[in-house]
Amino acid sequence: MNKLKFYLPVLGFVVVAIALWRGLYLDPKTLPSMLIDKPMPSFELISVDGKQVSNADLPPQIFLLNVWGSYCLPCLIEHPTLMRLTEAGDIPVVGVNYRDQQDLAIDWLEANGNPFSFSILDESGRFGIDLGVYGAPETYLVDENGVIRFRHVSVLDEAVWQEQFLPAIAELRAEGS
């Protein structure tokens, strides 16, 4: 028995190796969120500008849910695209201010412009966990019934918008009509 304890490290290693081997076949970028085709998790939180917001405040049509933070440099890169989309009235964008501080978020929006109908303030990251957020930036496409239909991890630039989101939206519209 005493000798068996020396086999514990190798047993532990086997477990880890199997986990790693399984992990190879998961790709966190393309693996769809569990929430695809499920309704958006319910929330009752305050927004960055201090108002009470809940699922009832979400836009009634197809919209984007964009996870951002004032600490997030890639968010600055995608920011012009989001601004253009909302200014042109293409699609409303709701923000999730993820693991940030309210005053920093307000400063950031003032400095860079605010493309969001409103931004859910998620200082603790609880809502992000419900949503399965991997990190900012991340963008979800939500349909008119509040069901999540598509998810994109990392920067949403013009190319991603043209190549991934527009087709996905066209498909949704085709289904709806």
Place this chain on the structure above:
Amino acid sequence: MIPEIGQFSLILALCLSVILASLPIIGAYQNNFLWMSMARPLSAGVFVFLAVSIAILAYAFVTDDFSVKFVAEHSNSLLPDRYKLTAVWGGHEGSFLLWTFMLSGWMLSVAIFTKSMPLEFVARVLGVLGVLITGYILFMLATSNPFARIVPLPPIDGADLNSALQDFGFIIHPPTLYMGYVGFSVVFAFAMAALLSGKMDAAWARWCRPWANVSWAILTLGIALGSWWAYYELGWGGWWAWDPVENPPLITWLFGTALIHSLAATEKRGVFKSWTVLLAILAFAGSLLGTFITRSGLLTSVHAFASDPTRGFFILAILGITVGGALLLFAFRAPLMKSEFGFDLVSREILLLANNIILVVSAASVFLGTMFPMVYQGLTDDLISIGPPYFNAIFIPLMALLTVILAIGPYCRWKRTSVAFLVEQMGKVALASLALGVVVPLIVTLEFSLAATIAVALASWIVLAMLQDIRNKTANKASRLKGLRSLPFSYYGMQTAHLGMAVMLIGVALTSAFSTERSVLLAPGQDVGLGNYVFRFEGAAPINGPNYVGEEASFTVLKGGEEITTLHPERRVYLATGTPSTEMAIDAGLFRDLFITLGEQKEGESWSMTIYVKPFVRWIWLGAIFMTLGGILAAADKRYRRLRRRHTEPSREQSKSKPLGGELQASS
């Protein structure tokens, strides 16, 4: 033609390393002198061919040979020469070649600097390293050949090096980190040689200690350089993000730290033998795990190379064969290792054991936190995020506990220490540290912060205990100076590294407690205040770099109405890829850093920007520099050189009678 020579050279290195991985180890079993003595020349051969290989890859970069796929993907004719040369490690294939080349460099130095050790042992060490290098070269040739060509139509120009990498930090951080990482392969090889030989006396611990200390010192420096680089280049003002790719070096470092302490106990007292071997295996496993994570696409992060499961599978196979094999061998042999001495409940051994437990628990927690999201996803298809709160909640208390015992360790004697002596010595130190902890932060910052108080108290605890210990140790000498001179290098090494811990502690705690930042929109001529400083935006002007264009802003920083510095943050767009990049401007100081990141130009001449004041942030890296120095000082101790000389004289037979372990046994 020339890149093919590079590939051919790689194949030759493979052939030699296959021989190195087999003959010397078999020779050591059969006592075949000829086969054993082939280990050293073979190691030199592997090194030479790998050197030729990497030199040719560098040559392809410098001459803009875009027919080589790796060059085309990571360079551009406009790239400045220093980045062309260092773009060798700008991607997966080349950086793995660098990794393997560095391992062969370590191997060559083992071949050169082990003249005093028994040939049988050296043959096994080099043989084990040969196994590793064989695996690495096979991996390169099979899945990631840096010399692969683009035929028949090579691109006119290359895709350019990732703009975030075009920086001084990129020139020094990866090679230093790799150097430290692969150093632990050498320690692993020593441990394996001891297991293979079945003679697990304290000798291998003594032989291996300088190598472990140097590897640890370089790894410390490599991690600190990475942290410093992330701080000024990535622009988040953060120095540690618990990124899944930052964690494996930290895991390796924690195991490595445990290892160098445990080696001390094994060498000096012949205790914890099997534990030390296990730590050597774990530290090595940590380094391979880092490779696996960055190169398999297992986790997404700023560090991740292209995602490719075949590569991951291959590295996992290497990991399974080396670490799995080593642990299995450990399971067979460890029961034979017996500690030679007992020790009391209050003794240096116990404190080293406590140190080891804390470090291993820390490493395990970081490992779990890194792997848990992936395992969870594998089991449930659901994604979760584990962020800094988890790591901080576990890591900070463990490190605080470690600091408490760190100061007591050097006081304790081996085997037995009287409690009364400890209380007498440490009582005053404890009171003084507490007083300093409360008073100093209040005087410096005029605000109370629990974190700062605890940190200053713990740092004072280390420093005061150290001064007291040095005073004790020099008290009986004719003069203080003589006393100071009589203390060995290894003692100074230890104290320097411990001092580094105190300095880093101050840096981490005060930066976290007192940093401030503000995002603002400013027009030229406007200013903004932050802390005691006023930042005045003077305006922005276009600039043209060699391979980028951009705008440079000018700021004047005032304190108490006096101008103290000017800062020039930039925004760049790299021409080849069109990637934008932010170059922050920093005014660094021992007691605070000021820095600015430039956002975007808004209506008119206004710009968005974020301004930070970070007190004591430099101390984090200063602490790491002390630790590095400490590790090198300890490895430079006369003791190891003296032994080497003494050892060159005895004949080969005597080497079998384990002269080093013999000393210990004689006294039992």
